[in-house]
Amino acid sequence: AQSVAQPEDQVNVAEGNPLTVKCTYSVSGNPYLFWYVQYPNRGLQFLLKYITGDNLVKGSYGFEAEFNKSQTSFHLKKPSALVSDSALYFCAVRDVDTGGFKTIFGAGTRPFVKA
Amino acid sequence: DTGVSQDPRHKITKRGQNVTFRCDPISEHNRLYWYRQTLGQGPEFLTYFQNEAQLEKSRLLSDRFSAERPKGSFSTLEIQRTEQGDSAMYLCASSLTSGLGQDTQYFGPGTRLTVL
Numbered sequence: 001a002q003s004v005a006q007p008e009d010q011v012n013v014a015e016g017n018p019l020t021v022k023c024t025y026s027v028s029g030n031p032y033l034f035w036y037v038q039y040p041n042r043g044l045q046f047l048l049k050y051i052t053g054d055n056l057v058k059g060s061y062g063f064e065a066e067f068n069k070s071q072t073s074f075h076l077k078k079p080s081a082l083v084s085d086s087a088l089y090f091c092a093v094r095d096v097d098t099g100g101f102k103t104i105f106g107a108g109t110r111p112f113v114k115a
Numbered sequence: 116d117t118g119v120s121q122d123p124r125h126k127i128t129k130r131g132q133n134v135t136f137r138c139d140p141i142s143e144h145n146r147l148y149w150y151r152q153t154l155g156q157g158p159e160f161l162t163y164f165q166n167e168a169q170l171e172k173s174r175l176l177s178d179r180f181s182a183e184r185p186k187g188s189f190s191t192l193e194i195q196r197t198e199q200g201d202s203a204m205y206l207c208a209s210s211l212t213s214g215l216g217q218d219t220q221y222f223g224p225g226t227r228l229t230v231l
Binding site for chain 2: 004032034036041042043044045046049051090094102103104105106107108110
């Protein structure tokens with residue numbers, strides 16, 4: 001069965017410092033991996049995805065994520081955090097080998113970026 | 116492209132009543148998904164349509180839940196005999212077929228249901 005773990009409910013970071021949001025996954029086959037961000041009272045916004053190819057994926061708003069197959073991880077990173085990055089971030093996975101339609105989301109991580 | 120829209124944005128109902136939510140996907144998106152999100156959790160998959168065909172349903176979707184997409188465009192999600200445990204945010208997403216499982220889902224703002 002597919003699963004996603006975001007081990008931290010919250011991370012604290014000072015504005016201008018690097019931001020990392022952790023994600024590990026479990027699938028029986030090959031994964032497609034996604035990151036979404038959710039602002040208050042709004043739907044999820046797509047940030048980036050890993051399908052195949054280069055393990056480092058660049059996305060919206062200066063975010064990037066690195067796929068690590070041996071560690072089954074897909075951590076989200078931003079070199080220099082902004083106060084406006086304080087939102088709820090969700091990692092998600094689809095199992096390619098089971099048809100790839102059902103997406104499993106993690107519980108979310110909320111960075112608090114302090115000015 | 117106006118994005119995915121959902122109506123209503125908020126619904127308060129009494130236990131035992133029926134409610135219906137509507138989702139209008141991005142035009143020309145052939146896939147449509149429904150999710151449920153409770154406080155402190157990520158979205159949980161409920162069901163999925165490709166055009167008008169409902170191809171997958173989660174075990175979370177009890178007999179009281181039914182979803183339709185009659186003409187392959189908008190979709191409705193109905194909950195009959197609502198229970199307090201149904202209180203959640205109901206999210207709709209749509210996508211355009213782009214290789215097996217590669218398509219990006221775009222989400223609407225959600226309908227927040229409160230069952231009293």
